[in-house]
Structure formats: C-alpha cells, structure tokens
Amino acid sequence: MAKKNIFKLLSFITLALLTSCIREEAPNAECDIIAVKTSWLEENKGILSGKPIITNTAVRFYVNEETSISDLKELDPQFELTPGAQISSLRTINENGERGIYMLYHTTSEDGNWCKVYTISFTKQSVIDTDAVFSFEHFAADKKYTVWYEEDANGTRLDWWATANAGFNMSGLGKTPEDFPTSIDTNGVKGNCVKLTTRSTGSFGKMMKMPIAPGNIFIGEFITANATKKPLEATRFGLTIAPSKPVSLTGYYKYEAGEVFTNKAMEEIADRRDTCAIYSVLYEVDPNNVVTLDGSNVLSSDRIVLVAQLENPGEESEWTAFEIPYKEVNGKVFDSEKLANGEYAITVVATSSKGGDVFEGAVGSTLHIDEFKINWDNK
Amino acid sequence: MKKIFIALFASIIAFTATAGNENVKEGKNWSVRLSVGYNIGGTAPMPMPVEIRSIEGFNPGLNLSFEESVQFLFGKGHWGLRFGARVETKGMTTNAQTKNYYMEVVNGDGIVAGNWTGKVETTVKNIYLTIPLLAVYQINDRWNVSAGAYASFLLNGNFTGYAYEGYLREGNPTGEKIELDKAAYDFSDDLRKFNWGLQAGAEYQICNHLAIFADIKWGLNGIFPSDYNCVTFALYPIYGTLGLTCNF
Numbered sequence: 010m011a012k013k014n015i016f017k018l019l020s021f022i023t024l025a026l027l028t029s030c031i032r033e034e035a036p037n038a039e040c041d042i043i044a045v046k047t048s049w050l051e052e053n054k055g056i057l058s059g060k061p062i063i064t065n066t067a068v069r070f071y072v073n074e075e076t077s078i079s080d081l082k083e084l085d086p087q088f089e090l091t092p093g094a095q096i097s098s099l100r101t102i103n104e105n106g107e108r109g110i111y112m113l114y115h116t117t118s119e120d121g122n123w124c125k126v127y128t129i130s131f132t133k134q135s136v137i138d139t140d141a142v143f144s145f146e147h148f149a150a151d152k153k154y155t156v157w158y159e160e161d162a163n164g165t166r167l168d169w170w171a172t173a174n175a176g177f178n179m180s181g182l183g184k185t186p187e188d189f190p191t192s193i194d195t196n197g198v199k200g201n202c203v204k205l206t207t208r209s210t211g212s213f214g215k216m217m218k219m220p221i222a223p224g225n226i227f228i229g230e231f232i233t234a235n236a237t238k239k240p241l242e243a244t245r246f247g248l249t250i251a252p253s254k255p256v257s258l259t260g261y262y263k264y265e266a267g268e269v270f271t272n273k274a275m276e277e278i279a280d281r282r283d284t285c286a287i288y289s290v291l292y293e294v295d296p297n298n299v300v301t302l303d304g305s306n307v308l309s310s311d312r313i314v315l316v317a318q319l320e321n322p323g324e325e326s327e328w329t330a331f332e333i334p335y336k337e338v339n340g341k342v343f344d345s346e347k348l349a350n351g352e353y354a355i356t357v358v359a360t361s362s363k364g365g366d367v368f369e370g371a372v373g374s375t376l377h378i379d380e381f382k383i384n385w386d387n388k
Numbered sequence: 389m390k391k392i393f394i395a396l397f398a399s400i401i402a403f404t405a406t407a408g409n410e411n412v413k414e415g416k417n418w419s420v421r422l423s424v425g426y427n428i429g430g431t432a433p434m435p436m437p438v439e440i441r442s443i444e445g446f447n448p449g450l451n452l453s454f455e456e457s458v459q460f461l462f463g464k465g466h467w468g469l470r471f472g473a474r475v476e477t478k479g480m481t482t483n484a485q486t487k488n489y490y491m492e493v494v495n496g497d498g499i500v501a502g503n504w505t506g507k508v509e510t511t512v513k514n515i516y517l518t519i520p521l522l523a524v525y526q527i528n529d530r531w532n533v534s535a536g537a538y539a540s541f542l543l544n545g546n547f548t549g550y551a552y553e554g555y556l557r558e559g560n561p562t563g564e565k566i567e568l569d570k571a572a573y574d575f576s577d578d579l580r581k582f583n584w585g586l587q588a589g590a591e592y593q594i595c596n597h598l599a600i601f602a603d604i605k606w607g608l609n610g611i612f613p614s615d616y617n618c619v620t621f622a623l624y625p626i627y628g629t630l631g632l633t634c635n636f
Contacts (some may be wrong), residue, residue, distance in 0.1 A: 035487075
C-alpha cells in the first residue's frame with residue numbers, strides 16, 4: 010500500500026514539474042472568418058436569401074432577385090474572426106456578370122505571421138437555364154486541385170459543382186492537379202471532360218479507415234472539415250436550382266474498373282468488380298432551413314421525389330451516350346407550386362466507385378464524363 | 389543485435405561477480421556493485437514549447453533499471469571512479485493539449501502536414517543498454533555522491549500515440565480545417581539509436597552489503613534526429629532513479 014502511495018506521489022511530482030514548465034500562450038496564428046455578425050444579418054435580412062456559406066477562403070451570400078447591383082456595392086458585411094485577427098477590405102468591387110458582385114477581404118492573424126484573402130460574394134440565386142449543357146469547360150486551378158463551376162449567359166460564375174478533392178488533399182499525395190481523384194482531361198466529347206479516378210490515400214488513409222478516395226463530382230457542397238470525421242456528411246448533395254420538372258438526364262461516359270477490388274480495411278475481395286455511378290435526385294427541402302441530403306441518404310431518403318439512375322453502366326472503353334429518365338418514388342408527385350416556393354433541391358452525381366461512400370472500390374477505376382444535360386418539362 | 393547485448397551483459401555480470409569474490413579476499417579499494425532501480429521521469433521537450441498548453445495526464449509506467457558496475461577508490465582518499473553497464477527502460481505516457489502544433493506524418497509518397505490543435509497521447513517505452521562513467525566522492529562510511537556522463541544504445545524503441553479530439557489546419561494555420569476523431573501514429577522506427585547525457589546521484593549504505601540510491605539522468609541529445617519533422621521539438625529523456633545496490 011505504502012509503495013503504491015509513493016508511486017502516486019512520484020507521478021504527481023513529475024506531472025507538477027512538467028506542468029510548471031508550461032509557457033504563456035502564444036498569440037493566435039489563425040485568421041479565419043468564423044461567422045457573419047448576427048446583427049449585420051438581421052439588418053440586411055430584407056435582401057439576403059438563405060444562410061451565407063463560409064469556406065476557408067470565401068463567404069458566399071445569396072440575395073433576392075429584386076436587389077440591384079448598385080445596392081450590393083453599398084454592402085459592408087461584418088464578420089466574427091479568430092480572436093485577435095484583423096480584417097480589412099481591399100474594396101475592389103468586381104461585378105460577377107449581371108447577377109452579383111464579389112469583393113476581396115484580407116485577414117491577418119493575431120501573431121501577425123499569417124494572412125488570407127477572402128472572396129466575399131453576393132449573388133442572386135439562379136436556377137439552371139433550361140437549355141444549359143454541363144460541358145465542364147469552366148474550371149479554376151487556383152488551388153492544388155481543380156474546381157469546376159458554371160457560367161450563365163451573362164458570364165456570372167455559379168459555384169454549383171463540388172468534388173471531394175479538398176479531402177484527398179489532406180493525404181499529401183496530390184502534388185499536381187492530375188494526382189487528384191477528380192481532374193481535367195482534354196479528350197472530352199467536346200473540349201475538356203472530367204476524369205474521375207479512384208485513388209489510394211496511402212498508409213495514413215488506411216489507418217483512418219478511408220483507404221481509397223473515389224473521384225466524384227456533384228451539384229452541392231463539400232464540407233472539408235467533415236472529410237475525415239464524418240465523411241458521409243462531407244458531401245452535401247443538392248441546391249435549390251431546378252427551373253422545372255426534370256424529365257431525363259443525358260450525357261456521355263466511359264469507364265474502366267480498377268483491377269483489385271478492396272473493402273474499407275483495404276482487403277482484397279476477389280469476386281467483386283468495381284462499377285461507376287451516375288445519378289440525379291430531386292428531393293424536398295424546407296426553404297427556410299435547407300438541410301441537404303448527404304452520403305448517408307442521397308439514394309434512400311424518404312424526401313426523394315424523383316430519381317434518375319444509370320442502370321448497369323458496365324465498362325465502356327469508348328464514349329457512350331446515355332439517357333436516363335427521372336422516376337417518381339416514395340409515392341410522391343412533383344408539384345410545380347412547391348418548386349416555385351423553393352421546396353425542391355436537385356443534385357447530379359458521378360463517381361468512379363459506386364461503393365466509394367463506404368470506401369469500397371478498386372484503386373485505378375476511371376470514369377470519364379462529359380456534356381451532361383438535364384432535359385426539363387416545358388409545360 | 390539485442391541478443392548479443394544481453395549475452396554481453398550477462399558475461400560482464402559473470403566476470404565481475406568472479407572478480408568480486410576475489411576482491412573480498414584481497415582488499416577494500418574496489419568493489420563490485422549490482423543495482424536495481426525504478427526510473428521515473430519524462431521524455432520531454434526542454435524548454436516546453438508554447439504549442440503545449442497543458443499536460444492533462446501522466447503515467448510513468450514501470451521502468452526498471454539493472455546495473456552492474458565496478459567502483460575504484462584511489463589510494464586511501466575519498467575520490468574514485470565508477471563504471472559499468474545497465475539495461476534500463478525509460479518510458480511514460482502523457483496526455484497533452486496542444487495548440488497550433490506543426491507536425492508531419494509521412495504517407496507513402498506524400499506528407500500529411502499541418503498545425504494540430506487538440507489532444508495528443510504519447511507513449512514512450514525505450515529500452516537502452518547504457519554505459520555510465522562516473523566520478524565518485526566517498527563522504528564517509530555511509531554516504532557517497534557521484535556524477536558523470538552516460539552513453540545509451542537503443543535496444544528496443546517504442547514511440548506511439550494518437551492525436552484526438554481536435555483539428556488539423558492543412559499545411560499551415562491558414563489551410564483547410566479538418567476535424568479528426570482519432571489518428572494514431574508510430575514513430576518507433578525513427579528513434580535515434582544513440583543517446584547520451586549526464587547523471588548525478590547519491591548513495592547511502594544501510595548495512596554491510598546494501599545501499600539505497602537516488603540518481604538523476606539528463607539526456608543531452610533528443611530521442612529523434614534533429615532534422616526530424618514528424619516531432620518538431622527535441623524530446624530529451626530526463627529521468628530519476630530510486631533503487632538498491634548490493635556491493636561486495
């Protein structure tokens with residue numbers, strides 16, 4: 010007993026000695042926009058539509074259709090920052106086509122060693138043009154990986170497409186944009202296309218029980234912070250951008266499955282062959298509190314109204330055209346009034362490994378896609 | 389490698405044990421000593437980096453030290469020399485809260501790098517073959533003090549742990565914020581094979597052949613190579629030992 014107490018006493022003394030060496034806290038090195046000030050949101054709720062989206066380098070506000078560009082230029086948004094960080098507006102206001110503006114803000118950390126440039130945008134929420142073809146010709150490679158977006162007829166940038174590239178970036182294995190699961194390929198049906206490749210995430214990914222990263226691209230948002238902790242919740246599928254009832258999804262694809270199919274533990278499953286997935290879902294949302302479908306329920310939620318899914322895509326070495334009809338499910342019927350009220354969100358998803366959400370697939374599986382088009386009911 | 393060291397150690401014991409018997413017969417200016425001790429301490433950065441905000445848990449573990457040494461006293465004076473060999477474990481488990489701690493983890497061809505804010509649990513358990521060389525001062529029949537240097541060779545290294553309940557800023561503090569539940573690491577293979585330092589202690593003779601002692605051993609080179617980026621601050625083994633010595 011005495012021996013045990015001595016042991017405890019020694020442990021305590023050592024801990025006390027270690028703790029006594031703790032130094033004064035250094036000033037913060039982070040310089041994030043954490044939130045938009047509630048008071049400012051409240052003052053401007055008349056022109057804002059929905060909640061702002063805050064990423065690591067951008068804040069996106071959506072504004073009402075009737076707001077004028079000159080009104081937008083008067084806005085002076087107020088932000089909550091990492092404690093001690095400073096923000097200054099570069100006050101260069103750029104017009105984003107005819108439907109919005111963006112301005113650049115500069116943040117500096119409390120310790121003065123780090124800074125970031127944020128793009129703050131105010132955009133009128135657009136819907137998909139009924140003639141729009143998704144040709145994947147608009148992309149930016151300002152990061153280590155490629156980011157795709159759409160442009161409307163007036164040249165307004167619409168950040169509709171998302172990928173999981175930001176999650177893969179964490180593995181440190183992406184040295185050039187081509188190393189990432191979702192990349193550009195210049196040999197499209199017309200111009201460029203999107204190349205989706207299932208990649209290994211290395212020993213680190215294996216340890217995290219996420220040994221593969223399938224290539225994916227989808228309409229929605231990718232939440233990088235969730236990428237490893239809650240990967241299924243990182244892929245937020247869908248935006249409220251449907252112009253009318255979708256009838257069919259058309260496009261082109263080609264696919265080659267990787268040789269070795271593996272499970273979450275990176276163990277080979279001999280009798281399985283990888284397959285790609287291309288689908289589109291229209292589902293119900295509450296316009297005042299949009300909660301999107303994510304990797305856990307995008308094909309199973311009872312909020313789904315319409316689904317178009319490519320059946321048995323197989324492996325096609327040449328560009329293959331497809332046309333898949335939207336079918337009503339869950340006993341629901343498409344309602345134009347609900348659409349007008351912003352109660353429907355739509356997503357289009359393509360991935361190089363269908364089981365990628367549960368980290369099943371084959372490294373090397375490659376899907377090419379191009380010229381996607383949603384055909385809408387004109388009535 | 390390990391077997392060779394153990395065999396070597398065993399033969400030193402056998403040799404000195406025989407020599408010890410003769411020593412008893414012949415005279416008193418040298419002695420053979422067998423010690424067993426308990427090591428407690430930390431493998432810790434010095435000074436503590438600002439990135440470590442608090443130590444929330446500490447478990448010293450069971451770290452034993454077995455030493456065989458020979459001590460000479462010069463002439464009839466107080467001064468002497470002690471040298472020998474010991475097999476010892478230096479280890480501990482700590483839980484620390486870090487803020488903005490830069491780390492790198494090699495991931496195949498890539499590197500997972502960034503600034504970690506969150507908790508880190510680290511377990512160190514290193515087994516060394518150590519050669520101490522000490523000056524001894526015999527104060528009186530009961531007390532002696534010693535000080536000198538030691539050289540340690542890593543027989544078996546273990547440096548593992550995990551980062552949990554926090555987030556990584558990818559690359560630097562402005563990078564993407566990625567929340568992590570738990571990410572394990574194992575840097576055992578990267579430990580330095582050689583460690584050296586200073587040691588000092590005191591010993592009290594409680595009866596004819598038995599003494600109790602207390603030592604402090606202060607490592608002077610980090611347990612990882614100085615250009616090692618997975619653990620960016622140098623970690624020094626700093627341990628105290630309490631134990632018993634049989635001397636003949």
